Amino acid sequence: MKSNSTSSLFQDKFHGYTKRDRCPNLNIGSALPFAVTSLFIASVFTFFLLYSPNSLTLIPNQPSHSPIQHQQHNPSSKPQKEQKRCDLFKGKWVRSPRSSSYYTNSSCTTIPDSKNCFKQGRKDSDFLNWKWKPDECELESFNPKTFLHLVRGKRFAFIGDSVARNHMDSLLCLLSQEEIPVDKSNDTEDRFRTWHFPTSNFTLMTLWSRYLIVAEERIINGTASSIFDLHLDRPDPDWTSVLPTLDFALLSAGHWFFRIMYLHHSQTLLGCVYCDDHPNLTQFKLQFAFRMALRAAYDCINAHAPSRALIMFRTLAPSHFEGGVWNTGGYCNRTGPMGVEEVDWRRFEWEMREVQMEEFERGRKEGEERGRRYEAVDVTRAMMMRPDAHPGEYWGNKYMRGYNDCTHWCLPGPVDFWSDLLLAILKAQV
Numbered sequence: 001m002k003s004n005s006t007s008s009l010f011q012d013k014f015h016g017y018t019k020r021d022r023c024p025n026l027n028i029g030s031a032l033p034f035a036v037t038s039l040f041i042a043s044v045f046t047f048f049l050l051y052s053p054n055s056l057t058l059i060p061n062q063p064s065h066s067p068i069q070h071q072q073h074n075p076s077s078k079p080q081k082e083q084k085r086c087d088l089f090k091g092k093w094v095r096s097p098r099s100s101s102y103y104t105n106s107s108c109t110t111i112p113d114s115k116n117c118f119k120q121g122r123k124d125s126d127f128l129n130w131k132w133k134p135d136e137c138e139l140e141s142f143n144p145k146t147f148l149h150l151v152r153g154k155r156f157a158f159i160g161d162s163v164a165r166n167h168m169d170s171l172l173c174l175l176s177q178e179e180i181p182v183d184k185s186n187d188t189e190d191r192f193r194t195w196h197f198p199t200s201n202f203t204l205m206t207l208w209s210r211y212l213i214v215a216e217e218r219i220i221n222g223t224a225s226s227i228f229d230l231h232l233d234r235p236d237p238d239w240t241s242v243l244p245t246l247d248f249a250l251l252s253a254g255h256w257f258f259r260i261m262y263l264h265h266s267q268t269l270l271g272c273v274y275c276d277d278h279p280n281l282t283q284f285k286l287q288f289a290f291r292m293a294l295r296a297a298y299d300c301i302n303a304h305a306p307s308r309a310l311i312m313f314r315t316l317a318p319s320h321f322e323g324g325v326w327n328t329g330g331y332c333n334r335t336g337p338m339g340v341e342e343v344d345w346r347r348f349e350w351e352m353r354e355v356q357m358e359e360f361e362r363g364r365k366e367g368e369e370r371g372r373r374y375e376a377v378d379v380t381r382a383m384m385m386r387p388d389a390h391p392g393e394y395w396g397n398k399y400m401r402g403y404n405d406c407t408h409w410c411l412p413g414p415v416d417f418w419s420d421l422l423l424a425i426l427k428a429q430v
């Protein structure tokens, strides 16, 4: 691989990406060699870059053509109208006793043990007594009846990594207080789950895709290496094959990009990320890989999603390791949220979110030109303030005992508020 040719290829691809054949006709990579159960937890921590947050905000539920919108305030409008104009993603956590209708680890029977923090021994529960308060309006609490009414007869998929599954598990608990879902899954590895709510005829699924594009883990000496070959021009057929059947797609990605990655495009090796020991290869920043993966996903969606589908993207949910990283004794044992001023907004996740929002707006703009509907579920800011909401030591995973899980989120817990956002979006869109 010569750097000259790879970098000019990169330039061409980056600036004038051809849309042709970006979305596979379901004939490539259908037998992905994901042979290994990798329970590697995202390690997002070592790469802190200096970065000044800006106040990019996005107004949901309002047709947009400009990539970035600023908040508008319209005090004279009716509450519902105001809700539509309000930036739901900018606000703070305020004290609010947990409602009695909220689920518990007894009333929801589908909480995975690894997220069932109380079962695993967590004693403090005050972290449940906080509510997200957007600066300019109230965010309604989740109502399973309303949600199931809106999604009657529809198919909804979470597409992404284990944090996407975390959200699905949360929604499952919220909905199961109204209607008991039937498990239609057939996946012992818990990567592809399907639940059906018979009365509402609502199908909820999770589709496992770590990178959203085809990614093959290198097996070195018979062991999963956590080094990946990424194919920037090949959206992952594990979800694109299901896409045409969906009414709602909620994508997310991020935590797996903090690894050594070899980047391929059109069967050509472009270069790599975090591979300083390869002087012959072009070095790319992980943002490039991330951006290209998202772009491939949106191009595929804009070419192949059914026109009825509502496309949503959830922004990165940060990890919160203190005193180390995941494998050096990092912990997360806070018992309450941080205020806005306590958060380190230079964190790398905040920059990753910026990439996500840029690509989201790009995908949305192209999609809207073709009559598609896009919405962001921009949780990064709110979750930056919730270092108290991770399982930490209370996750009991038999494979990883000895580490703290400061990446996933306790159930019940603040992650449930992601579905408050979801409901607000659906109410405006459906």
Ligand SMILES: *[C@@H]1O[C@H](CO)[C@@H](O)[C@H](O)[C@H]1NC(C)=O
Residues within 6 Å of the ligand: 105, 106, 116, 118, 119
């Ligand atoms: C729920 O959590 C309590 C601790 O708060 C624990 O004793 C119990 O076993 C858990 N029940 C289930 C079903 O997870």
Ligand SMILES: *[C@@H]1O[C@H](CO)[C@@H](O)[C@H](O)[C@H]1NC(C)=O
Residues within 6 Å of the ligand: 153, 154, 155, 201, 203
């Ligand atoms: C249930 O929903 C599916 C689509 O998700 C639809 O094809 C089917 O006809 C529905 N069944 C009933 C009984 O309404």
Ligand SMILES: *[C@@H]1O[C@H](CO)[C@@H](O)[C@H](O)[C@H]1NC(C)=O
Residues within 6 Å of the ligand: 186
């Ligand atoms: C379950 O998986 C097995 C093996 O992959 C397959 O043969 C079977 O048809 C699946 N069953 C259902 C209900 O999907």
Ligand SMILES: *[C@@H]1O[C@H](CO)[C@@H](O)[C@H](O)[C@H]1NC(C)=O
Residues within 6 Å of the ligand: 220, 221
């Ligand atoms: C594979 O294992 C052998 C024996 O332990 C070792 O000599 C060799 O360096 C390993 N190869 C790689 C690529 O790690």
Ligand SMILES: *[C@@H]1O[C@H](CO)[C@@H](O)[C@H](O)[C@H]1NC(C)=O
Residues within 6 Å of the ligand: 277, 278, 279, 280
């Ligand atoms: C770099 O390229 C040269 C010439 O093709 C080759 O001999 C060398 O092994 C390569 N080095 C690495 C680290 O791949």
Ligand SMILES: *[C@@H]1O[C@H](CO)[C@@H](O)[C@H](O)[C@H]1NC(C)=O
Residues within 6 Å of the ligand: 323, 331, 333, 334
């Ligand atoms: C959190 O854990 C660290 C390391 O074990 C410990 O030093 C600290 O006191 C703990 N803080 C709380 C509030 O428990």
